Amino acid sequence: MVSSGYVSYNGEGVCFLEVVKSQPNDPVVKMKGTMTRGDSTLNWTYRDSDLPDFCFRTIQQEDVSEVSDFLLKHFFAEEPLGQSLKLDPNEEVRPWLPKMLEHEIREGLSIVVRRRPASDEESTSGDVGEVVAVCLNDVERTVSDPEDVNIFSFVSRDSQPNMWKITRVLDELVADADLFNCYQIEALVSCQMLCVDPHFGGRGLAQKLIQLTEDLTRTLDYSLIISEATSEFSARAFLKAGFHCQKTLQYDTFAFDDGEQPFRQLASTSVHKTARLMVKYIK
Template identity: 25%
Template sequence: MELETFILSEKDKEGLRELLEVGFIPYEPVCVGMKSTVQEMLPLVARMGNKGLGGGASHGMREKSSGKIIAVMSDFIVTPDDNEIFQETKYDEEKSNWYSNVLCEFSAGVDVFHGKFKKCLELMVLCVHPDYTRRGLAQELIKLSEEKGREMGCDVASIQATNIITYHISKKLGYEEVHRQELDELKDENGRPVLDMEFLKTDGTTFLSYLTKAL
């Protein structure tokens, strides 16, 4: 199947949503670890993906014949004057609210600029359709986004790795970890882990990682 890359725009919202439903939420460790359904997590995940539409830096990959989107790297640009990358947003779904709060707390206080960078390319949602994994598509999309980010004046890039695959890809591409959240530290009101840690240990993902790279 021949593939082509393209810049994501607002007209790709529906194709992005469909990809997130089958290729992101069912495989994202935290979503699975808290036994979420696709519908419970879609409001948050779709919002994060949509945030990168129309900015000019997000890239997608699609089947040339059908036009079906099979991989995305949704990102956007922030400056030191912008608000928090993750802002608290209230959803109808309880689990979307919980995960949103986790991401807000995780990113709070992380300074990606360090007083020397002026513009950051925030790599927000990386997703590859399960039928197209292990082909190097994720790395290709990250590199394309970095190249476009440089053209748009970005001097640093950041990514929040919520699974071990994204973490290893980021490290391979030169990203350095600046912050980590151990998932077994996330407790409910009774002091018990919120997530299924046995699943997460088997899957190999027991932490969230915040990584950055100078461009």
């Protein structure tokens, strides 16, 4: 099983997307780690005294529609690879995104952050206020999951040509990473989508969501978190959180078999020069 994904961060809001592609010849290796889903975290809620205006909880089925709209507006419309290709999220993402979210939230690792209305200071409900941030996480395993759904299940070259180009970058970035054998694990957490509304940037929500992902990862007895940063700012966010860069892909030299270099202009006209595979091992 090979994981891939992408992350965008503009310095105020932050966005991540993680996708998974199965490889038919991947070996099945039993090693340390858990293979169970996160039943103990499915109804998890969290309040932080340093962020009293917000409520954190694991994403529920009833959140899917609102979370989908949030990601379409604040992630897919802003991520640099999509922007460079003039990706239309309504055409190439909206049809499949809710289905992918419904699958991912089963792991009990995905978090939605809502703003607490001033009149709700004493409420303990997570279902308050507008969505201001989302962190979608998945678990990848050495064994095949017949129910697995991921971006590769929906994106085709003909129907979603721009998203397809982005998935080629992601696939290349994790090619030959061999993370399961490298870290002697049978499962890992992939930080898939993390998106903070820019209006609520600069308050530490991105770093808090990364920290809470680590906490939930420990709770479920996993030890490795990965994500793929497609922007310079997202790479810096992960480095600040203690991740290291395991692999880099240069946009100015990335090319398809036909010679097309779709992200060369992005590299020459912006600060976004590379995609990076970010990894953190939690002992």
